[in-house]
Amino acid sequence: NAGVTQTPKFQVLKTGQSMTLQCAQDMNHEYMSWYRQDPGMGLRLIHYSVGAGITDQGEVPNGYNVSRSTTEDFPLRLLSAAPSQTSVYFCASSYSDASLDTQYFGPGTRLTVL
Amino acid sequence: AQSVTQLGSHVSVSEGALVLLRCNYSSSVPPYLFWYVQYPNQGLQLLLKYTTGATLVKGINGFEAEFKKSETSFHLTKPSAHMSDAAEYFCAYGGSQGNLIFGKGTKLSVKP
Numbered sequence: 001n002a003g004v005t006q007t008p009k010f011q012v013l014k015t016g017q018s019m020t021l022q023c024a025q026d027m028n029h030e031y032m033s034w035y036r037q038d039p040g041m042g043l044r045l046i047h048y049s050v051g052a053g054i055t056d057q058g059e060v061p062n063g064y065n066v067s068r069s070t071t072e073d074f075p076l077r078l079l080s081a082a083p084s085q086t087s088v089y090f091c092a093s094s095y096s097d098a099s100l101d102t103q104y105f106g107p108g109t110r111l112t113v114l
Numbered sequence: 115a116q117s118v119t120q121l122g123s124h125v126s127v128s129e130g131a132l133v134l135l136r137c138n139y140s141s142s143v144p145p146y147l148f149w150y151v152q153y154p155n156q157g158l159q160l161l162l163k164y165t166t167g168a169t170l171v172k173g174i175n176g177f178e179a180e181f182k183k184s185e186t187s188f189h190l191t192k193p194s195a196h197m198s199d200a201a202e203y204f205c206a207y208g209g210s211q212g213n214l215i216f217g218k219g220t221k222l223s224v225k226p
Binding site for chain 1: 212
């Protein structure tokens with residue numbers, strides 16, 4: 001099993017550009033989440049999904065969109081990038097409720113917005 | 115509101131010394147508590163978790179944590195630090211909305 005994979009590993013954007021961060025898992029997990037990690041802030045939840053076709057907002061959803069058309073994939077879209085979105089982004093998945101179950105994290109995407 | 119507080123953003127110990135990383139939570143309901151570790155330039159991985167039952171939880175790499183309800187704490191310990199333990203450690207609380215609430219992290223340095 002590859003586990004949770006994320007692409008790209010690094011990305012530099014200009015303000016106003018759009019892009020999609022890809023996340024895929026091959027463990028047949030229902031729950032998937034996107035976090036951002038900023039120095040001294042820990043991890044903050046952006047969006048999460050409890051199954052295909054179901055998504056919800058987390059703590060810091062503004063500026064990000066998600067969809068979940070398959071169990072395996074959970075892409076994160078930045079519609080109009082801003083410097084405040086410079087961060088490291090982690091995708092995670094778990095078999096059941098993320099508040100109860102072990103989450104498996106991808107290696108992260110380091111995004112810089114100029 | 116539910117929250118997790120990690121005391122000390124940086125902790126430095128000598129190799130072979132005791133490691134103690136502190137975590138306190140605030141919640142009125144019984145929590146599910148986790149410790150995750152992040153090695154440099156990697157994602158997070160689970161060290162250990164407390165759900166119900168025994169309050170002393172053993173994890174990987176010789177780490178353990180004790181759930182103390184009266185103190186609302188879940189401190190992480192390891193009797194003897196190794197150079198390979200240098201990493202950032204995150205305490206997390208299982209939130210009521212089906213997600214994890216993370217502390218801000220403690221970076222552990224191990225001196226030879």
